[in-house]
Amino acid sequence: QVQLQESGPGLVKPSETLSLTCAVSGYSISSGYYWGWIRQPPGKGLEWIGSIYHSGSTYYNPSLKSRVTISVDTSKNQFSLKLSSVTAADTAVYYCARHLTTVTTEWFDPWGQGTLVTVSS
């Protein structure tokens, strides 16, 4: 079955760039679907960051768009997140997930286990 695994530094300094990668197994990204990033600050709810289609087209949460870049590497079957100029407010568990959409609905399934990124000097 499809499995996703996030990886990257667990600690990032303020004003620097957060970089995470999501490795996908059990499915070839180049075969289709969107692939997304979602985050969850400690003790709070879920926030969608953005998603990328297998072809490379992206769409982002407008509130984060100026700082976010999502890219895909089909040769490695993975996609990545970069979030620039981070502050303590970006401290969160970051999840990657397959993002499925239709005309009338969308959903994320499955999800990676998540990785905690702390922004601190």
Next chain:
Amino acid sequence: SSELTQDPAVSVALGQTVRITCQGDSLRSYYASWYQQKPGQAPVLVIYGKNNRPSGIPDRFSGSSSGNTASLTITGAQAEDEADYYCNSRDSSGKVVFGGGTKLTVL
């Protein structure tokens, strides 16, 4: 602030039925999806689309929608259903949105 509104907390007696709701203008046009999240774990999809359950999700979970409100119903709640539940949809601009989450306590 979330464009999908959920009650922060709901409780249900063991074996009884509970409905968790999600309100938002976009739900007049789009179906919500629902996720269960237990402490320290990633969210798990339980309902998507009109009323579809992924493989492995018990049939006590069901979804419905009326007007601007989507509902997740658990018929015969079990102790293992105690968790946070989030709804998800999109707004009119296409932005993906999540509700603020509902903490379900099974008494």
